[in-house]
Amino acid sequence: MTIPRDDDPDGKTAAPPTTRRGLLTATAGVLGIGVAATVLGPVAVMLGQPLRHDATEGEGDFIPAGPRSLFAGDKPVKVDLYADRVDAWNRVVQVKVGSAWVLAQGGTLVALSTVCPHLGCGIDYVPEESKFYCACHKSYFAIDGAVETGPSPRGMDALELQDDGQLVSIRYRRFKIGKKTQEPA
Ligand code: FES
Structure with missing residues (x-):
């Protein structure tokens, strides 16, 4: 159906044909896109939300390591931390995040990571020598965590510790x- 223009009642210079069906189809299409965006937008946000979640809760937060009495001795105590x-x-629930050595230095408790700064092996304590030791490439660390010998490029990494008594x-x-x-990894 051709719609005659007001200034051309005979339709001799007819405008491009526009049908009622075409208008309805176009309107329905626009409305459909709007409805789809309204419904699917929040669903997409909801589905994507977990992907932005940290892999492990607790890493970066303070994690309970044990009662104060556990660290009353004069030897380092190794603790495993879970989150x-x-x-x-x-x-x-409660997977192991990492481990730390806890010891008193000058009457204050400190925590040192068990991860060797050289290539990431575990650091043990050698009670006979009162030193820490990484067996992978033979790095020795003093009781305060300072590197003494071996390839480790720095001392043991200090971790923040809270002691409320x-x-x-x-x-x-x-x-x-x-x-x-x-440097933070
Ligand atoms: S990983 Fe510890 S000395 Fe190499």
Whole structure:
């Protein structure tokens, strides 16, 4: 059907044909896109939300390491730190985040990461020598964590520790290996 223009009642210079069906189809299309965006937008945000979640809750937060009485001795105590692990769709309760050596220095508790700054092996304590030791490439660390011998480029990494007199908590962090200075991984 051709719609005659007002200034051309005979339709001799007819405008491009426009049908009622075409108008309805176009309007329905626009409305459909709007409705789809309204409904699917929040769904897409909801589905994507878990992907932005940290892999492990607790890493970066203070994690309880044990009662204060556990660290009353004069030897370093190794503690394992646990937190919930959360991936895109699952939560696994209380997985091991890392470990730390806790010891008193000048009457104050400190925490040192067990991860060797050389290539990331585990650091043990040698009670006979009152030193820390990484067996992978034979790095020795003094009781305060300073590197003494071996290829480790820096001393053991210090971790933040909270001691409220009842409970000791540690903020677990990972640091870049192979660097002279302690840099967050
Ligand atoms: S990883 Fe510890 S000395 Fe190499």
